[in-house]
Amino acid sequence: xxxLSITRxxxxxxxxxxxxxxxxxxxDLPPDLIYLDxxxxxxxxxxxxxxxxxxxxxxxGRDLITSWNTAGWFDMPKRLGERLGPxxxxxxxxxxxxxxxxxxxxxxxxxAVHMQAQAQPAxxxxxxxxxxxxxxxxxxxxxxxxxxxxxxxRLVDSVDELPAAIDADCAVxxxxxxxxxxxxxxxxxxLTRHAHQNGALIVWDLAxxxxxxxxxxNAAEADFAVGCTYKYLNGGPGSPAFIWVPQRHQATFxxxxxxxxxxxxxxxxxxxxxxxxxxxxxxxxxxPVVSLxxxxxxxxxFEETSMEAIRAKSLALTxxxxxxxxxxxxxxxxxxxxxxxxxxxxxxxxxxxxxxYAVMAALIARGVIGDYREPEIMRFGFTPLYTxxxxxxDAVAILKDILDREDYDVAAERGAVT
Amino acid sequence: xxxLSITRxxxxxxxxxxxxxxxxxxxDLPPDLIYLDxxxxxxxxxxxxxxxxxxxxxxxGRDLITSWNTAGWFDMPKRLGERLGPxxxxxxxxxxxxxxxxxxxxxxxxxAVHMQAQAQPAxxxxxxxxxxxxxxxxxxxxxxxxxxxxxxxRLVDSVDELPAAIDADCAVxxxxxxxxxxxxxxxxxxLTRHAHQNGALIVWDLAxxxxxxxxxxNAAEADFAVGCTYKYLNGGPGSPAFIWVPQRHQATFxxxxxxxxxxxxxxxxxxxxxxxxxxxxxxxxxxPVVSLxxxxxxxxxFEETSMEAIRAKSLALTxxxxxxxxxxxxxxxxxxxxxxxxxxxxxxxxxxxxxxYAVMAALIARGVIGDYREPEIMRFGFTPLYTxxxxxxDAVAILKDILDREDYDVAAERGAVT
Numbered sequence: 001x002x003x004l005s006i007t008r009x010x011x012x013x014x015x016x017x018x019x020x021x022x023x024x025x026x027x028d029l030p031p032d033l034i035y036l037d038x039x040x041x042x043x044x045x046x047x048x049x050x051x052x053x054x055x056x057x058x059x060x061g062r063d064l065i066t067s068w069n070t071a072g073w074f075d076m077p078k079r080l081g082e083r084l085g086p087x088x089x090x091x092x093x094x095x096x097x098x099x100x101x102x103x104x105x106x107x108x109x110x111x112a113v114h115m116q117a118q119a120q121p122a123x124x125x126x127x128x129x130x131x132x133x134x135x136x137x138x139x140x141x142x143x144x145x146x147x148x149x150x151x152x153x154r155l156v157d158s159v160d161e162l163p164a165a166i167d168a169d170c171a172v173x174x175x176x177x178x179x180x181x182x183x184x185x186x187x188x189x190x191l192t193r194h195a196h197q198n199g200a201l202i203v204w205d206l207a208x209x210x211x212x213x214x215x216x217x218n219a220a221e222a223d224f225a226v227g228c229t230y231k232y233l234n235g236g237p238g239s240p241a242f243i244w245v246p247q248r249h250q251a252t253f254x255x256x257x258x259x260x261x262x263x264x265x266x267x268x269x270x271x272x273x274x275x276x277x278x279x280x281x282x283x284x285x286x287x288p289v290v291s292l293x294x295x296x297x298x299x300x301x302f303e304e305t306s307m308e309a310i311r312a313k314s315l316a317l318t319x320x321x322x323x324x325x326x327x328x329x330x331x332x333x334x335x336x337x338x339x340x341x342x343x344x345x346x347x348x349x350x351x352x353x354x355x356x357y358a359v360m361a362a363l364i365a366r367g368v369i370g371d372y373r374e375p376e377i378m379r380f381g382f383t384p385l386y387t388x389x390x391x392x393x394d395a396v397a398i399l400k401d402i403l404d405r406e407d408y409d410v411a412a413e414r415g416a417v418t
Numbered sequence: 419x420x421x422l423s424i425t426r427x428x429x430x431x432x433x434x435x436x437x438x439x440x441x442x443x444x445x446d447l448p449p450d451l452i453y454l455d456x457x458x459x460x461x462x463x464x465x466x467x468x469x470x471x472x473x474x475x476x477x478x479g480r481d482l483i484t485s486w487n488t489a490g491w492f493d494m495p496k497r498l499g500e501r502l503g504p505x506x507x508x509x510x511x512x513x514x515x516x517x518x519x520x521x522x523x524x525x526x527x528x529x530a531v532h533m534q535a536q537a538q539p540a541x542x543x544x545x546x547x548x549x550x551x552x553x554x555x556x557x558x559x560x561x562x563x564x565x566x567x568x569x570x571x572r573l574v575d576s577v578d579e580l581p582a583a584i585d586a587d588c589a590v591x592x593x594x595x596x597x598x599x600x601x602x603x604x605x606x607x608x609l610t611r612h613a614h615q616n617g618a619l620i621v622w623d624l625a626x627x628x629x630x631x632x633x634x635x636n637a638a639e640a641d642f643a644v645g646c647t648y649k650y651l652n653g654g655p656g657s658p659a660f661i662w663v664p665q666r667h668q669a670t671f672x673x674x675x676x677x678x679x680x681x682x683x684x685x686x687x688x689x690x691x692x693x694x695x696x697x698x699x700x701x702x703x704x705x706p707v708v709s710l711x712x713x714x715x716x717x718x719x720f721e722e723t724s725m726e727a728i729r730a731k732s733l734a735l736t737x738x739x740x741x742x743x744x745x746x747x748x749x750x751x752x753x754x755x756x757x758x759x760x761x762x763x764x765x766x767x768x769x770x771x772x773x774x775y776a777v778m779a780a781l782i783a784r785g786v787i788g789d790y791r792e793p794e795i796m797r798f799g800f801t802p803l804y805t806x807x808x809x810x811x812d813a814v815a816i817l818k819d820i821l822d823r824e825d826y827d828v829a830a831e832r833g834a835v836t
Contacts, residue, residue, distance in 0.1 A: 028475075028479045030479075030480050030482070033482075035482060037482065037483045040483050041478075041482055041483045041486075043479075043482065044474065044475075044478050044479035048474055048478075048479075049471065049474050049475050049479070052470045052471070052474045052708065053467065053470065053471065055655075056462065056466055056467050056470045056654070056712070057446075057462075057467050059655075060459075060462050060466075060654060060655050061446045061448075061461075061462035061466075061467070062448050064448075064451075064453060064455065064459055064461065064787065065455045065458050065459045065787060065789065067655065068459075068655075073655060073656070099517075099518075099521075099703075100517075100677065100702065100703030100704055100705075101703055101704070102675070102677035102678070102702050102703030102704075103517075103521065103675065103677070103702060103703060106674075106675060110564070130689060133687075134678055134681070134687050134688060134689065135677045135678035135681075135703065137689070137691075138676045138677060138678060138681065138691040139675070139676065139677060141676065141691055142673075142674040142675060142676035142691070143674055145674070146528070146564075146565070146674035147564070148567075149566075155689075230704070236474070236478060236706075236707070236708055237473075237477075237478050237485065237486075237491060237706075237707035237708065238491070238704045238705045238706045238707040238708075238710070239706060239708075240706055241703075255560075256524075256560040256561055256563070256564035257520070257521065257524060257557070257560060258556045258557060258559065258560035259518065259520035259521070259553045259556060259557060260520070260552055260553035260556060263552070263553075263556065268792070269551075269552050269791065269792060270552060271548060271552065271555070271573075273555075273556040273559055273560070284518065284520050284521060285517075285518030285519055285520030285521060285553065285659075286518055286519070286520075286648070286656045287518075287656045288654075288655075288656045288657060288658055288706040288708075288709030288710070289654070289655035289656040289709065290470065290654055290655065290656075290657075290706075290708050290709045290712060291706030291707065291708045291709040291710075292656070292706070292709075294474070294708060369482065369483060371483065373687065374686070374687060
């Protein structure tokens with residue numbers, strides 16, 4: 001322990017000086033829980049309970065059908081998009097909150113493939129990483145198999161192989177900016193530039209980036225992006241996802257999921273589809289209003305700080321976690337999976353352990369909530385809006401205790417740790 | 419008025435004897451409002467407020483990520499499908515509540531087209547009605563245009579032309595069981611039989627049927643169905659939709675929206691898509707839990723009665739409305755659009771009036787909530803769970819007063835009546 005550069009008292013002192021510390025009060029966190037799983041399901045903003053009551057009791061119960069206009073239900077996907085946009089470097093009118101990440105990815109991939117079919121029809125490959133979140137690959141395969149015509153998905157085994165895989169056959173590159181298991185963060189600007197120089201379009205999945213790390217889609221000149229609102233954006237369980245289409249691509253943005261919400265005149269009930277101008281054409285059907293409304297409560301909190309301040313604390317928290325684990329648990333077979341390089345790190349830290357599943361189950365039983373991903377990976381997410389330095393200290397002390405005493409059940413059946 | 423077979427006192431007496439009358443207490447309806455728009459947005463079940471609080475405060479706020487298992491979030495689409503199934507003649511394991519009606523229609527159409535591509539590849543036409551809900555046609559066109567290979571949508575102008583349009587080119591018939599504007603109800607058993615006899619598969623949209631009229635999909639041997647939970651099922655604004663896939667088609671049910679929730683082992687994060695058995699393969703991405711959970715509050719009410727009892731009252735209410743309007747407003751240019759034939763009528767009544775938009779606006783201002791659809795159509799939906807006979811009487815009395823006094827603004831700008 002003598003090698004540590006910091007004490008628990010130092011952690012408390014850092015919390016006392018932390019400019020983000022007051023934002024923890026905006027969340028309703030259970031006492032005695034150290035919640036390091038905001039990368040899976042963000043904590044509940046306090047405002048969400050009152051907002052849910054308002055939508056259910058007043059907007060639905062009392063005002064009924066009129067709320068589509070008077071409570072702004074119909075415009076909510078675009079209104080929330082305006083509030084989310086600054087977190088990812090989007091310009092006004094470029095983001096909608098709607099449907100699921102999987103479906104938005106399908107729309108973006110379909111649009112990118114369609115654009116390439118017009119411009120460079122010989123390009124029929126979607127390039128992605130084998131380590132991408134599986135549903136992204138499933139959606140890409142679903143699209144290419146249905147298109148037939150020789151479209152296919154090419155899986156790349158390592159980041160190093162990625163540049164060469166973006167070749168003359170490549171129509172679209174589909175990457176998740178921050179990897180869900182390792183926390184590795186791609187160089188968005190460099191890879192986007194490389195894709196463009198090689199004739200490809202690029203679609204970014206920001207599921208583990210939005211609200212977690214600074215993102216500037218327009219500065220990178222990215223083509224399309226999608227992402228999730230229920231992780232670092234604290235929108236609530238399964239809350240609708242987002243899609244970003246930059247202005248320069250909006251006029252040609254075309255996908256097959258053409259429901260009435262993407263029509264230029266949705267209430268005209270017109271015969272024949274005419275796409276809306278702008279981001280409206282990324283919509284499809286009627287949205288789940290109650291879940292959608294709660295997304296606003298998560299976004300509001302971000303407006304009281306900046307992604308730069310969040311990033312500074314995120315790196316401080318993850319640096320601290322890595323140092324404490326590597327120093328105090330040095331005798332145990334833990335392997336750091338997440339990059340030490342700040343530029344390549346998201347807002348999570350993953351360690352392998354031969355009994356990772358059992359150790360994580362023991363941590364959860366002791367009130368430290370992380371999660372587990374095959375193979376052997378323990379994931380710890382750090383949400384600067386509500387995670388304290390002392391939480392990091394205490395989480396590592398509990399981890400050390402579990403490991404030192406081997407206080408975990410290696411025979412525990414796997415499956416239930418989400 | 420002397421021709422009327424009934425008085426207001428008679429209506430009150432019918433309400434007093436109505437076996438469904440106690441169910442009105444299960445809903446939180448604003449006082450002094452006659453709500454005849456449950457065909458657009460169903461009223462709020464009282465239980466929904468407490469359920470929303472439970473999901474937001476306890477399941478999300480307190481139990482956080484563990485609720486995916488402990489609160490049954492992950493299985494909710496199937497669990498709600500089991501409760502919805504009996505209302506539409508589905509067997510266990512055949513219904514999921516998920517995504518939107520538009521997206522579920524896309525999945526069902528894609529699966530039907532795929533099945534026909536294997537069995538009868540020369541059939542490349544989707545037959546539907548020009549008067550179908552526009553989004554259904556948009557989605558079918560979105561699918562056929564993206565498939566290319568000669569697929570196209572054929573629009574039929576009248577019910578009479580429908581049988582002949584189901585010809586040797588027809589792969590799939592796509593019909594909305596009860597028309598959203600007219601309230602016309604198709605003969606599901608007859609048209610399904612006719613489609614099958616002519617080599618076509620048939621997809622039914624039950625948006626205005628589920629919870630409104632008795633439906634027996636398995637008795638009709640229908641192929642696929644989709645529908646809405648926020649109209650007659652009272653699931654809440656924009657609540658997730660449903661999809662029905664009968665057991666006989668589940669093994670071959672294939673669509674391009676293959677997200678991780680439709681994977682055989684969603685948490686294995688496996689490489690390569692392997693579809694789940696059963697209705698699970700109709701799922702796609704993570705669902706909006708708060709909105710989804712409220713669907714249960716609507717479905718619970720149906721378990722205290724039967725679709726036969728609901729249908730009997732629905733026909734009594736719509737018969738009464740038609741009689742009262744036609745008798746007391748006989749001097750006004752109203753035209754009944756909805757069939758008089760019970761077998762062909764849904765649970766709504768539509769009348770045209772040259773100033774239909776202005777008259778509906780006047781009704782709404784007087785507390786009678788119906789809605790308007792071009793051209794000239796005033797729609798009145800009747801929800802037997804909470805609509806009383808005296809509501810019908812009072813609504814018609816107000817309509818008569820507005821018409822007699824011409825107390826409506828014909829210059830009112832159109833647009834805001836949803």
